[in-house]
Amino acid sequence: MHTTLIHNIEEIVPLKEEEILLINDAFKPIHLKKKQFLLQKGQSSHHMRFVAEGCLKLYRIDDTGKEHILQFGIKGWWVNDLYAFLTQKPATFFIQAITDCTVLQVHRDQLNKLYDRIHMMDRFFRIKTQNGYVALQERTINSMSQTADERYIDFISRYRDMEQQIPQYMIASFLGITPEHLSALRKNFTKRLS
Secondary structure, X not given: OHHHHHXXXXXXXXXXXXXXXXXXXXXXXXXXXXXXXXXXXXXXXXXXXXEEEOEEEEEEEOOOOOEEEEEEEEOOOEOOOHHHHHHOOOOOOEEEEOOOEEEEEEEHHHHHHHHHHOHHHHHHHHHHHHHHHHHHHHHHHHHHHOOXXXXXXXXXXXXXXXXXXXXHHHHHHXXXXXXXXXXXXXXXXXXXXX
């Protein structure tokens, strides 16, 4: 279970064998059933979280009760209410399992100890945070400048594996369109391919 986590870290920074053991010891598994919450709005977010198996969604509910999905988390991805984690303010997002899943998480205090003992971990999270910020900016610009058709094509070209795991109404929420609009886009896309 920790192998995926170690591989994810070593894609960015090198680790020594004793450092791998420290990381494995610090990241604790959490097993979630489908629809179970990992984090709810208003709770404190004290952990960094890595998806070892399964799929989750990070979302917010607006005043009308509509769900807005900001991020999906699949195997090998990090998922968190980063604002709540960094500011230590109550979470503004929900993190919920879409499928049964296993998340490896490390408490903030333990993570700070890892930073002191494994200097490459500090570098790793700095790079991940930078990359996440760039991806969020790109997604924001795309949602303002691309048509729904272009956003859907971009989504399926980037996340083909994810599309198979996630219900269509959730993909529609992520893209900022209705499920009916997504259904029409998918039909048109399929026609163009045939």
